[in-house]
Each structure stands twice: as structure tokens, then as C-alpha cells.
Amino acid sequence: MVISNKIAPILHGSSAIRKLFEEGKELAEKVGAENVYDYSLGNPSVPAPDVVRDTIVRLVTDEDPLFIHGYMNNAGYEQVRQAVADNLNERFGASFTVNDIVMTVGACGGMNDILNLFLDPGDEVVVFAPFFGEYSNYVRVAGGQLRAVPAAADGKFGLNLDAFQDYVNEKTKLVIVNNPNNPSGVIYSGQQLDRLQQELEKAEQRIGHPLYVISDEPYRDLVYDDNVLPYMPDHIRNCFIVFSFSKTLSLPGERIGYVAVSNKMDSYEVIREGINVTNRIGSVNAPSLMQLTIKACLNARAAVEVYDRNRRLLYDKLTSLGLECVRPQGAFYLLVKSPIKDYKTFVAKAKEQHILMVDADSFGAPGYVRLAYCVSEDMILRSFPAFERLMQACAGCEKAQ
Amino acid sequence: MVISNKIAPILHGSSAIRKLFEEGKELAEKVGAENVYDYSLGNPSVPAPDVVRDTIVRLVTDEDPLFIHGYMNNAGYEQVRQAVADNLNERFGASFTVNDIVMTVGACGGMNDILNLFLDPGDEVVVFAPFFGEYSNYVRVAGGQLRAVPAAADGKFGLNLDAFQDYVNEKTKLVIVNNPNNPSGVIYSGQQLDRLQQELEKAEQRIGHPLYVISDEPYRDLVYDDNVLPYMPDHIRNCFIVFSFSKTLSLPGERIGYVAVSNKMDSYEVIREGINVTNRIGSVNAPSLMQLTIKACLNARAAVEVYDRNRRLLYDKLTSLGLECVRPQGAFYLLVKSPIKDYKTFVAKAKEQHILMVDADSFGAPGYVRLAYCVSEDMILRSFPAFERLMQACAGCEKAQ
Numbered sequence: 004m005v006i007s008n009k010i011a012p013i014l015h016g017s018s019a020i021r022k023l024f025e026e027g028k029e030l031a032e033k034v035g036a037e038n039v040y041d042y043s044l045g046n047p048s049v050p051a052p053d054v055v056r057d058t059i060v061r062l063v064t065d066e067d068p069l070f071i072h073g074y075m076n077n078a079g080y081e082q083v084r085q086a087v088a089d090n091l092n093e094r095f096g097a098s099f100t101v102n103d104i105v106m107t108v109g110a111c112g113g114m115n116d117i118l119n120l121f122l123d124p125g126d127e128v129v130v131f132a133p134f135f136g137e138y139s140n141y142v143r144v145a146g147g148q149l150r151a152v153p154a155a156a157d158g159k160f161g162l163n164l165d166a167f168q169d170y171v172n173e174k175t176k177l178v179i180v181n182n183p184n185n186p187s188g189v190i191y192s193g194q195q196l197d198r199l200q201q202e203l204e205k206a207e208q209r210i211g212h213p214l215y216v217i218s219d220e221p222y223r224d225l226v227y228d229d230n231v232l233p234y235m236p237d238h239i240r241n242c243f244i245v246f247s248f249s250k251t252l253s254l255p256g257e258r259i260g261y262v263a264v265s266n267k268m269d270s271y272e273v274i275r276e277g278i279n280v281t282n283r284i285g286s287v288n289a290p291s292l293m294q295l296t297i298k299a300c301l302n303a304r305a306a307v308e309v310y311d312r313n314r315r316l317l318y319d320k321l322t323s324l325g326l327e328c329v330r331p332q333g334a335f336y337l338l339v340k341s342p343i344k345d346y347k348t349f350v351a352k353a354k355e356q357h358i359l360m361v362d363a364d365s366f367g368a369p370g371y372v373r374l375a376y377c378v379s380e381d382m383i384l385r386s387f388p389a390f391e392r393l394m395q396a397c398a399g400c401e402k403a404q
Numbered sequence: 405m406v407i408s409n410k411i412a413p414i415l416h417g418s419s420a421i422r423k424l425f426e427e428g429k430e431l432a433e434k435v436g437a438e439n440v441y442d443y444s445l446g447n448p449s450v451p452a453p454d455v456v457r458d459t460i461v462r463l464v465t466d467e468d469p470l471f472i473h474g475y476m477n478n479a480g481y482e483q484v485r486q487a488v489a490d491n492l493n494e495r496f497g498a499s500f501t502v503n504d505i506v507m508t509v510g511a512c513g514g515m516n517d518i519l520n521l522f523l524d525p526g527d528e529v530v531v532f533a534p535f536f537g538e539y540s541n542y543v544r545v546a547g548g549q550l551r552a553v554p555a556a557a558d559g560k561f562g563l564n565l566d567a568f569q570d571y572v573n574e575k576t577k578l579v580i581v582n583n584p585n586n587p588s589g590v591i592y593s594g595q596q597l598d599r600l601q602q603e604l605e606k607a608e609q610r611i612g613h614p615l616y617v618i619s620d621e622p623y624r625d626l627v628y629d630d631n632v633l634p635y636m637p638d639h640i641r642n643c644f645i646v647f648s649f650s651k652t653l654s655l656p657g658e659r660i661g662y663v664a665v666s667n668k669m670d671s672y673e674v675i676r677e678g679i680n681v682t683n684r685i686g687s688v689n690a691p692s693l694m695q696l697t698i699k700a701c702l703n704a705r706a707a708v709e710v711y712d713r714n715r716r717l718l719y720d721k722l723t724s725l726g727l728e729c730v731r732p733q734g735a736f737y738l739l740v741k742s743p744i745k746d747y748k749t750f751v752a753k754a755k756e757q758h759i760l761m762v763d764a765d766s767f768g769a770p771g772y773v774r775l776a777y778c779v780s781e782d783m784i785l786r787s788f789p790a791f792e793r794l795m796q797a798c799a800g801c802e803k804a805q
Contacts, residue, residue: 004674005522005577005613005614005616005670005671005674005675006521006522006671006674006675006678007520007521007522007523007524007527008524009520009523009524009547010520010521010678010681010682013681013685014674014677014678014681017677017680017681017684044475046474046475047470047474048470050468050469050470051469051473055469055473056464056465056469059460059464059693060461060464060465063457063460063461064457064461067451068451068452068456068457068654069448069449069451069654071657072452072456072654072655072656072657072658073447073448073654073656073657074445074447074656074657075657108509108513108659108687109687109688111685111686111687111688112509112687115685115686119408119410119411119545120407120408120411121406121407121408122408122410123408123409123410124525124547126408137685140685141685144520144682144685144686146410146525146547212406213406215406253469253470253473253474254473255473255474255475255688256472256473256474256475256476256689256691256692256693257473257691257692257693258509258659258687258688258689258690258691258692259691269406270406270407273405273406273407273415274406274407276415276418277407277411277415279418280411280414280415280418281411281545283418284414284512284516284538284541284542284545285512285513285516285545285686286509286510286512286513286659286687287510287512287656287659288657288659289659290657290658290659290660290691290694291657291658291659292460292657292658292693292694293691293693
């Protein structure tokens with residue numbers, strides 16, 4: 004094999020996803036795109052707010068192209084990082100300085116920066132199931148291995164802290180927490196995070212070195228009802244916040260985000276400097292025009308109420324059909340328990356009704372499927388008869404426990 | 405140490421560069437920025453052509469924000485990749501298809517995609533000195549090790565093919581060729597590349613597996629006089645072209661480039677698919693608005709004649725002062741031999757005259773300094789008396805051999 008042992012198994016898995024994608028395209032050609040109910044992708048369906056467009060036009064019209072398209076400090080324009088720090092301090096009573104913020108190529112770039120800084124071959128990273136499947140690839144390419152704490156049996160998908168210690172050993176360097184969670188839509192409470200901090204301290208004593216938490220928060224601003232997302236550094240000592248503007252401003256293709264380094268963490272100076280270096284090696288810097296754009300849009304939001312309406316519609320319908328799912332508190336995903344024992348058959352039967360959903364196996368949640376409701380309300384309404392037919396088609400199958 | 409063994413030595417080196425940068429800033433504050441002659445950075449000094457601005461305004465005004473800022477195939481918009489392939493085919497008589505082009509986060513992102521695809525821990529990558537110092541960091545973070553073939557003693561800085569075989573062993577997977585070269589400004593001829601292909605075949609027979617060449621070509625369109633850059637796939641069987649629009653369109657901050665996979669290479673299918681996967685894991689996709697922007701600017705160029713004028717001015721002056729340097733054929737760097745034996749003293753004495761230049765040690769060219777002439781013509785003219793004083797200050801020192 005000419006390609007690395009590191010990548011070969013990932014490549015194999017990717018072909019399966021591509022196959023699914025191709026099947027979806029074929030289905031749309033056969034029955035018409037309007038008769039396919041595609042809940043598979045987490046691609047924002049609400050456009051960027053107008054201030055994004057207006058800011059871009061103003062920047063390219065009024066500013067020096069050498070400035071807006073040029074190199075800056077690898078960590079990002081100082082004025083942008085200062086504005087991000089000020090905005091976080093205002094919103095969360097935090098105390099970030101310009102030096103704590105590194106602008107990154109989306110949340111993906113920020114995750115890779117941290118993983119590359121910490122991991123040597125054989126090192127381990129712990130994550131709580133269910134989790135975004137791509138984490139295991141990020142960790143693998145950085146030379147490490149992801150270990151997933153399975154979800155508790157209560158079906159609530161909180162942090163399974165009772166099992167945490169079993170997954171931490173001398174090789175563990177980092178813990179990933181995704182809040183709000185993809186794929187469950189659950190928000191981990193401040194109380195759970197406080198207990199995580201206790202477990203981290205217990206583990207650190209046992210293994211003899213500090214652990215660091217990556218709080219991956221691309222869905223931070225997609226929070227529903229009266230839920231509140233805890234501010235991570237209030238609960239976890241050694242933490243990074245990884246953020247992306249992909250969902251908040253509906254700019255997923257632009258790859259713009261940041262890492263905020265908590266200045267309370269152990270070995271703060273070397274780590275802050277280190278993130279600058281891994282960010283430089285990974286991508287030189289975050290895209291310049293988009294850095295300057297988000298600076299003017301830090302309090303803007305894509306229309307979250309659209310996702311909220313979708314959430315209520317879909318949740319109410321599916322539960323009325325007898326399906327079991329956690330009511331999402333944030334993000335734009337619904338994690339649904341397969342009503343039949345063989346959940347792969349459930350996905351296949353859904354496809355027969357032209358409903359595309361993702362088997363949550365690769366999210367560490369076997370027995371569940373993920374539906375992304377960042378789609379049109381119209382599609383959701385049109386899909387209801389198909390869900391009814393799906394439930395009828397499952398009636399004769401062996402039920403899930 | 406909490407950070408990885410992989411990164412720790414890089415972090416140490418980066419602090420040294422930061423120190424130099426801080427010293428430069430202090431100098432500017434002390435003597436005034438107009439009295440500092442900064443030849444240290446390769447940051448384009450010619451603005452992006454107007455068509456870039458016009459295209460951005462048109463896209464954000466006329467197109468659907470969900471399209472221009474949204475996710476696309478991880479390899480990039482099909483229409484952009486097709487346009488890049490068509491443009492290469494037209495210019496070079498090539499036969500690229502849409503599938504051979506992967507849009508990347510600049511040349512840096514493209515290099516990392518390829519390195520991550522090929523390298524397992526302990527694998528090696530060969531480069532010809534002098535070379536862009538950051539290569540060794542890219543290779544290190546991907547888990548491998550860079551081995552540099554030293555330049556031949558003739559001072560011409562061609563590919564040192566006589567020494568090549570000594571640096572290739574069973575662990576070697578890739579060879580990096582940077583054409584036109586940073587820091588020498590040399591263009592490797594088609595004849596040299598043909599001989600490289602012969603040496604590659606000889607090495608492949610010996611080590612028992614294929615070798616792949618990464619042709620890093622960010623300076624492809626910065627070529628002077630009647631020089632012509634050879635088209636790599638005409639000479640090298642297993643090759644990737646890594647390109648960036650940073651210099652061609654003066655967009656270095658935007659991080660937009662591509663990898664072109666030669667469809668003549670060994671194991672073409674798996675490698676082409678593999679680059680898609682490592683690109684997805686590294687950055688999800690290249691910035692979306694910039695992808696669509698460069699599509700409309702594939703035949704546009706920043707004003708290269710400005711760099712050409714700088715090149716002539718600086719080369720003529722420095723050689724008239726008795727300094728030895730290769731006349732650059734491309735890029736915007738001048739590699740100058742230190743006239744005195746202790747080249748670090750030469751750099752220090754230049755700094756006393758407020759001339760900032762980079763010791764080329766980290767480029768694999770000890771005894772040389774690099775001057776980046778992507779600066780204003782005015783600064784070059786103002787720096788001439790300082791160079792005269794520098795030569796006088798060096799008169800009493802032990803001469804270089």
C-alpha cells in the first residue's frame with residue numbers, strides 16, 4: 004500500500020459514506036428531489052444575516068487589498084482577536100486577552116491545532132458517546148487514538164461520568180466535550196461539568212500528569228427554550244473553547260473560527276504559544292477577509308427560530324408516532340431510537356420511504372439514528388406521511404428493547 | 405512537558421524568529437519605520453488585481469448566501485475544480501479532469517494533505533537545499549522526518565542529483581521540489597527534472613516501492629526574462645502540483661490553493677481519493693467564497709513587473725558592491741553569499757545598518773542570507789547607502805572562502 008497505515012482504514016470508511024451519498028443522488032433522479040426527505044447532512048439551511056454581505060462589500064470597497072487579503076500575525080489580526088476577547092468577556096464575564104485567542108480554519112482547524120500540539124504516537128484522547136464521528140479521524144491523523152466512554156443506559160445522553168475513569172490511563176492527554184452535543188442535541192449542565200472537573204482531578208492524581216479538555220462549541224448559539232449553555236472555564240480548569248462561525252452566522256464553507264485558551268490552565272504560557280505554532284504549520288492563518296468580516300458580526304445571528312420551529316415540528320410528530328428521542332436543547336439534530344431491534348434495517352426501510360437518515364453507529368450510539376433538521380419546514384411537512392408508512396412497515400419486525 | 409515531543413523543538417525555534425520580529429519592531433520605533441530596510445518577509449507588496457474585488461462584490465450581491473458560504477463537496481465546488489482543470493489543460497496541454505483537482509487551504513494545506521496521506525511515524529521525505537524552512541515542520545507534524553540533499557559546491561543551486569541517492573532509503577516516501585525556488589529564485593530546468601526522474605527510477609528499484617514528487621509551485625507565475633517554468637507532469641511520472649493563489653493574485657491571507665494529482669501516477673485512484681479524505685480531515689474544505697472568486701480570476705495576475713524592477717535594482721546594486729548572488733529567474737527572493745566568513749556576524753552588522761535580512765541557515769544554505777524584494781522600490785533605493793556602509797563595516801573581517 005503506498006498510502007499510510009494511518010489513513011488506509013479511514014479511506015475505507017469514507018467510501019461507504021460516499022456510496023450513501025451516491026445512492027441519495029440516484030434516488031432523487033428516480034423519484035424527483037421533492038420526494039426525497041434528506042435528513043442526513045448538518046448543512047445550515049438559514050442564510051447568513053445581511054450584515055455579513057454588507058461587511059464584505061464595505062471591506063473590499065473601502066480597505067487596502069494588501070491589508071484585507073494579506074498576511075497578518077499567524078494567530079490572526081490583533082484587532083479581530085481583541086474584538087473576540089472583548090465579546091467573550093462581555094457575554095460571559097470572562098477575562099480573555101488578545102493573546103488567548105487564535106483565529107482558526109473553522110472548528111476543525113482549531114481541533115487539529117490542539118491535537119497536534121499535545122499528541123505523540125500512541126497517546127489517547129477520551130470522548131463521551133455519542134460524539135461527532137470525525138473526531139476519531141482528527142485524533143488518528145494527529146498520531147493518537149480516540150477512546151469513547153459509552154453512553155449510560157438511561158437514554159438521556161448526559162456525560163457518563165461513572166464510567167469515565169475506566170477510559171483514562173497514562174497515555175491519555177485530552178478529553179473532548181461537545182456542548183451542545185452532535186448528534187443528541189443535549190446540553191451538559193454546569194453541575195455535570197463540575198463533576199467532570201472532580202473526575203479529572205482524581206484521574207490526574209492517578210496518572211501523574213494534567214488532563215486538558217477541548218470544549219467543542221460550534222452549536223453554542225443554537226440553544227432553545229430557556230436552556231443556557233454553561234461557560235466552560237467557570238467549571239473546568241484546563242480548558243480550550245473551540246468555536247466556529249459556521250452555524251452562528253451560516254458560514255460553514257468559509258472555514259472561520261477560533262480557539263480560546265483559558266488563562267487559568269496549567270502550563271498556560273507554553274500552550275498558548277504552542278497553539279500559535281501548530282496553527283501556523285497547519286494553515287498559516289485563518290482566512291483574512293472572513294476574520295475581518297466576523298469582527299463586525301460578533302453579535303449577529305442566523306435566524307435560530309427557524310431551526311427551533313423545525314425542532315418542535317419534527318419532535319412532536321415522531322414522538323406522536325411512538326418513536327423515542329431526547330428532546331433537543333441545542334444544535335440541529337434529533338437522535339432517535341430505532342423502534343426495531345435491527346437498526347440497520349430501520350435505516351434501510353426509511354430509505355424505501357425516501358427518508359435519508361444516518362445510522363448513529365459511527366457517532367458511538369448503536370441502535371439510534373440521527374436526523375439533521377436544518378432543512379426546509381416544507382420538506383419536514385411533506386415527510387410526515389412517509390414516516391407514517393415507515394412505522395407501518397416496521398410493525399411486523401422484532402422490537403428494540 | 406505537557407506538549408508533544410513532536411512540537412517541543414519547533415516551539416523553541418519559533419521563539420527565536422519571534423525575537424527577531426520583536427527586535428525589528430523596536431528598531432522601527434527607535435529610528436523610524438522609514439529608516440528600517442526590512443527584507444525579511446515574503447509578503448506580496450503588489451495589491452490584488454481589481455477583478456478580485458469586483459468578483460467578490462458580484463458574488464455576495466447576486467448569489468444565494470447558502471451557496472457561496474455553504475458546504476460543497478470536500479474537494480471543492482465542481483465548477484471551480486473543472487475551471488482549474490480546463491485552465492491547466494489550456495496552458496500546459498495537460499489532461500486534468502475535475503477529479504484530479506482538490507481545492508486546499510493554500511499551498512500549506514495542500515502540502516499537509518499529501519504528507520498526511522503518505523507518512524507513518526519514521527517515514528522520510530527528501531528535499532533539495534536550499535529549501536523553505538517550514539517544510540521540515542510540515543513533515544514533522546505529519547509524523548515524518550525531512551532529509552535535505554545539500555546544495556552542490558558550484559554555488560548555482562540547481563538540483564544536486566549526484567548526491568540524491570545517498571538520501572533515499574527504504575523509509576523514503578516523498579520528494580519535495582520547489583520550483584521556482586524559495587530562497588534562491590532558481591528555476592529547475594526540464595533537463596534537470598528528466599534526470600531527477602531517472603534517479604527516482606533507480607532509487608525505486610533499489611528500495612522496492614514508488615516515490616512521489618510534490619512540486620510546490622506558489623511562485624509559478626513569478627517568472628522573469630525569457631525563463632519558462634517546466635510543466636512537471638511532462639518530466640516526472642508520480643507527481644502532485646501544489647499551487648497557491650497567494651502570490652499570483654496577492655491573496656496570501658485568504659488561504660486558497662489546490663493540489664493537482666497527475667493522472668499518470670502509480671496507484672492513481674486510491675491516492676486521488678485519499679487526498680480528498682486528508683483534505684476533509686485537515687480543513688473540511690477550502691474557503692468557499694475565495695474558491696468562487698479565483699474561478700473568475702484564473703488568467704488575472706498581480707503586477708509581476710513591479711517585482712521584476714525590484715529584482716534588477718537590488719541585484720545590480722549588490723553585485724556592483726562585490727556581493728555574490730545567483731541572479732533570480734523567478735519568485736521574489738535574492739540569496740546572497742555572506743562576504744565574510746562568519747555569516748551570523750554579517751546579519752548582525754546589517755542590522756546595525758537597519759537592514760533586516762534572514763540568515764539562510766534554516767533554509768539549508770549556511771553562509772548565505774535571504775533578501776525578500778517584495779517591498780517598495782522606494783525602500784530599496786533608500787537602503788543603498790546602508791548597504792554601502794555595511795560593506796565598509798565588513799572590510800576588516802575575515803573573508804568567506
